[in-house]
Amino acid sequence: xxxxxxxxxxxxxxxxxxxxxxxxxxxxxxxxxxxxxxxxxxxxxxxxxxxxxxxxxxxxxxxxxxxxxxxxxxxxxxxxxxxxxxxxxxxxxxxxxxxxxxxxxxxxxxxxxxxxxxxxxxxxxxxxxxxxxxxxxxxxxxxxxxxxxxxxxxxxxxxxxxxxxxxxxxxxxxxxxxxxxxxxxxxxxxxxxxxxxxxxxxxxxxxxxxxxxxxxxxxxx
Amino acid sequence: xxxxxxxxxxxxxxxxxxxxxxxxxxxxxxxxxxxxxxxxxxxxxxxxxxxxxxxxxxxxxxxxxxxxxxxxxxxxxxxxxxxxxxxxxxxxxxxxxxxxxxxxxxxxxxxxxxxxxxxxxxxxxxxxxxxxxxxxxxxxxxxxxxxxxxxxxxxxxxxxxxxxxxxxxxxxxxxxxxxxxxxxxxxxxxxxxxxxxxxxxxxxxxxxxxxxxxxxxxxxxxxxxxxxxxxxxxxxxxxxxxxxxxxxxxxxxxxxxxxxxxxxxxxxxxxxxxxxxxxxxxxxxxxxxxxxxxxxxxxxxxxxxxxxxxxxxxxxxxxxxxxxxxxxxxxxxxxxxxxxxxxxxxxxxxxxxxxxxxxxxxxxxxxxxxxxxxxxxxxxxxxxxxxxxxxxxxxxxxxxxxxxxxxxxxxxxxxxxxxxxxxxxxxxxxxxxxxxxxxxxxxxxxxxxxxxxxxxxxxxxxxxxxxxxxxxxxxxxx
Numbered sequence: 031x032x033x034x035x036x037x038x039x040x041x042x043x044x045x046x047x048x049x050x051x052x053x054x055x056x057x058x059x060x061x062x063x064x065x066x067x068x069x070x071x072x073x074x075x076x077x078x079x080x081x082x083x084x085x086x087x088x089x090x091x092x093x094x095x096x097x098x099x100x101x102x103x104x105x106x107x108x109x110x111x112x113x114x115x116x117x118x119x120x121x122x123x124x125x126x127x128x129x130x131x132x133x134x135x136x137x138x139x140x141x142x143x144x145x146x147x148x149x150x151x152x153x154x155x156x157x158x159x160x161x162x163x164x165x166x167x168x169x170x171x172x173x174x175x176x177x178x179x180x181x182x183x184x185x186x187x188x189x190x191x192x193x194x195x196x197x198x199x200x201x202x203x204x205x206x207x208x209x210x211x212x213x214x215x216x217x218x219x220x221x222x223x224x225x226x227x228x229x230x231x232x233x234x235x236x237x238x239x240x241x242x243x244x245x246x247x248x249x250x251x
Numbered sequence: 252x253x254x255x256x257x258x259x260x261x262x263x264x265x266x267x268x269x270x271x272x273x274x275x276x277x278x279x280x281x282x283x284x285x286x287x288x289x290x291x292x293x294x295x296x297x298x299x300x301x302x303x304x305x306x307x308x309x310x311x312x313x314x315x316x317x318x319x320x321x322x323x324x325x326x327x328x329x330x331x332x333x334x335x336x337x338x339x340x341x342x343x344x345x346x347x348x349x350x351x352x353x354x355x356x357x358x359x360x361x362x363x364x365x366x367x368x369x370x371x372x373x374x375x376x377x378x379x380x381x382x383x384x385x386x387x388x389x390x391x392x393x394x395x396x397x398x399x400x401x402x403x404x405x406x407x408x409x410x411x412x413x414x415x416x417x418x419x420x421x422x423x424x425x426x427x428x429x430x431x432x433x434x435x436x437x438x439x440x441x442x443x444x445x446x447x448x449x450x451x452x453x454x455x456x457x458x459x460x461x462x463x464x465x466x467x468x469x470x471x472x473x474x475x476x477x478x479x480x481x482x483x484x485x486x487x488x489x490x491x492x493x494x495x496x497x498x499x500x501x502x503x504x505x506x507x508x509x510x511x512x513x514x515x516x517x518x519x520x521x522x523x524x525x526x527x528x529x530x531x532x533x534x535x536x537x538x539x540x541x542x543x544x545x546x547x548x549x550x551x552x553x554x555x556x557x558x559x560x561x562x563x564x565x566x567x568x569x570x571x572x573x574x575x576x577x578x579x580x581x582x583x584x585x586x587x588x589x590x591x592x593x594x595x596x597x598x599x600x601x602x603x604x605x606x607x608x609x610x611x612x613x614x615x616x617x618x619x620x621x622x623x624x625x626x627x628x629x630x631x632x633x634x635x636x637x638x639x640x641x642x643x644x645x646x647x648x649x650x651x652x653x654x655x656x657x658x659x660x661x662x663x664x665x666x667x668x669x670x671x672x673x674x675x676x677x678x679x680x681x682x683x684x685x686x687x688x689x690x691x692x693x694x695x696x697x698x699x700x701x702x703x704x705x706x707x708x709x710x711x712x713x714x715x716x717x718x719x720x721x722x723x724x725x726x727x728x729x
Contacts, residue, residue: 088532088533091531091532092486092529092531092532092533092534093531131462133454133460133462134454136484136487136488140534183352183390183392184390184396184399184420187396212352212607213352213353213390213607215362230533230534230535231534
C-alpha cells in the first residue's frame with residue numbers, strides 16, 4: 031500500500047467506524063514511515079468532519095457517529111504520545127461531568143460522543159461530580175474546556191458552585207466553562223458566568239471549537 | 252374518576268407473556284439491580300439476597316412473593332372525601348403534567364414560576380376530568396430551592412381538595428410532605444388510607460439512585476404509595492426493541508416494588524411505565540410514537556398478569572407548540588392509555604415539548620381529549636328504548652328527526668358537547684375572529700382561572716400548615 035492508499039483507506043474506515051481496521055492502518059502507516067500529523071490532519075480529522083456533516087444533514091444517525099468516534103479515539107490512543115513529541119496542536123481536551131446531586135447522563139454522553147467524533151480528548155468524570163473533583167481534574171488534565179451538565183432545575187445551581195470552586199482554586203481563567211442540559215438556557219448560563227452554552231450536542235461541539243479558536247487567537251503563542 | 256368497563260385491548264399472546272416473564276427473571280437474577288442506598292441494600296441482605304457492592308442479585312420467585320403482598324387496588328383519600336379515588340381495577344385516575352422547568356403561555360416560553368404553578372394547580376382543580384391536582388405541575392424556579400417543596404405541597408393542598416403528589420427530591424423533603432399531610436389528615440387516618448402518592452423514577456438502566464430511594468423508603472415507612480417507574484427511552488436507557496424494554500421495565504419495577512414490601516408489607520404501590528423512544532437520528536427523545544403505544548398496551552397486560560395497579564400514558568408529545576403534532580401525538584398516547592385501562596395516568600393535561608414545558612393552552616386541548624375519550628369509553632346501552640322505534644314511527648320514510656319526540660327529550664345531552672372544538676361554518680368562524688384551537692384554548696384557560704373558586708379549608712388548619720412551612724423554611728435557611 032502506498033502512503034496515499036493508507037491515508038485514503040484510513041479516511042474511509044474511520045468514516046464507517048471500522049475501529050480494528052483503523053488501528054491496524056495507523057500502525058501500518060507508522061511502520062511505513064507515515065508522519066502522525068499527516069494521518070491526523072489528512073485522514074482522521076477530515077473523515078470526522080465528514081461524519082459531522084452527514085450527521086447534521088440527517089444522513090448519519092447517532093450510532094454511526096458513535097462508532098466513527100470510537101474508531102477515531104482508537105487511532106488517537108496510538109498517535110497521541112507521538113503527536114505530543116512533535117508538539118502538534120490537538121483539537122482540544124474536555125473535562126466533563128454531571129454536577130453534584132444529579133445522576134442523569136444521557137445528554138452528557140451524547141455530547142461526549144460528538145466531541146470525541148470531532149477529535150477532542152474527553153475525560154468524563156461521570157455523574158454526581160463534586161466541585162472539588164472538577165477542580166482536581168482540571169488541575170490534572172489541564173483541559174481547554176470543562177463542561178458541567180445538569181438535568182434538574184434543582185441541580186443547576188451547582189454550575190455556580192463549580193465556577194466558584196474554580197475561582198477559589200485560582201484556575202477559573204485557565205479554562206473555558208461550558209454548561210448544558212435540558213432545563214438550561216442561555217440566560218441561565220450567562221447569569222452564572224459560564225463562557226458557553228449550547229442547546230444540543232452538535233451545537234456544543236461547534237461552540238467548543240469556536241471558543242478554543244478564539245482563546246488561541248487571543249493568547250499570543 | 253372514570254371507570255372503564257370496556258374490554259381491555261390485550262395484544263400479547265400467552266407465549267409472549269411467558270417470554271417476557273423469563274426476560275425480567277433473567278435480568279434480576281443474572282445481572283441484578285443496583286440500589287444506591289444502604290437501607291435498601293440492608294433490607295435485601297436481611298431477606299437473604301446476594302448483595303455485591305451496590306448490586307442486588309434477586310431471586311425472581313422471592314421478588315414475586317414480595318410483589319404479592321402489594322394490594323391489587325387501594326384508596327387514596329382527598330381533603331374533600333367526595334374527591335377520594337380508588338386506584339386499581341377498572342378505575343382510571345388522571346393527573347396533570349409533572350416536572351417541567353418551563354411554561355408556555357401563548358407564544359411565550361419562559362422559566363416557570365410559583366405564580367404559574369398556582370395557576371396550573373387551579374386548572375387541575377377546576378376541571379373534573381382531572382382526579383388529582385398533581386405534584387410538580389411545573390418547577391417554581393423563582394422561589395428558593397431548599398424550601399421549594401414546602402411551597403409546592405402547601406399550594407397543592409390549599410388550592411385544591413383533590414389528592415396530590417408528594418415531593419421526591421430527597422428523604423427529608425418526603426418527610427416534610429408526610430408531616431404536612433399529617434397536619435391536615437392526621438397520622439392515624441393516613442396510615443389507614445393513604446393521602447399522597449409520589450413518583451419514584453428508576454435511573455435506568457438497572458439502577459436506583461440514592462435520592463429517589465430515600466424518598467421511596469420514607470413514603471413506604473408511612474404507608475404512602477409510590478409509583479415505581481423505570482425511565483425508558485429506548486435506544487438510550489434500554490435496548491432498541493420493545494420486548495427488551497418491557498422485560499427491563501418489569502425487572503426494574505418489580506425489584507423496586509419488592510423493596511417497598513420489604514420495608515412495609517402491604518404498602519400500596521403502583522407499577523409505573525414511562526416508555527418511549529429516542530430519535531436515533533438526532534438523539535432527542537420522541538413521544539406519541541407507535542412503539543410507545545405498543546409498549547403501553549403490553550405494560551397494561553403485564554401489570555394485570557402480576558395483579559398490580561399501574562401507571563402510564565398522558566398527553567405526551569415532542570411538539571414545541573400547540574399545533575397539529577401536539578394534538579395527534581397526545582391522542583396517539585391517550586387512546587392506548589384508555590384501551591389498556593391505565594389505573595393512574597400522569598401527564599394527562601398540559602404536557603408539551605417532551606415534558607420540558609407545562610403549557611396552559613395544551614392543558615385545555617388535553618382536557619378536550621379526555622372529555623371525548625370519557626364519552627367514547629362509556630359502555631353503549633343497547634336496549635329496546637335506545638332503538639327508538641317510536642321515533643321511526645313518528646317520522647316515517649323521507650322525513651327528519653330534528654323535531655321528533657325522542658329527539659326533543661334528549662337533544663341537549665344526546666351527543667358529546669365539545670369544550671374546545673369548533674363546528675362553525677367558515678363565515679361564522681371568520682366573523683368570530685378566525686381563531687384556531689390554540690387561540691380558543693387560551694380564552695378557555697383564562698376564563699377558567701377567572702371563574703376558579705378556591706376550595707374551603709378550616710382556618711386553623713390552614714394556619715397550622717402555614718406555620719409548619721414557615722418554621723421549616725427558617726430551619727432550611729431560606
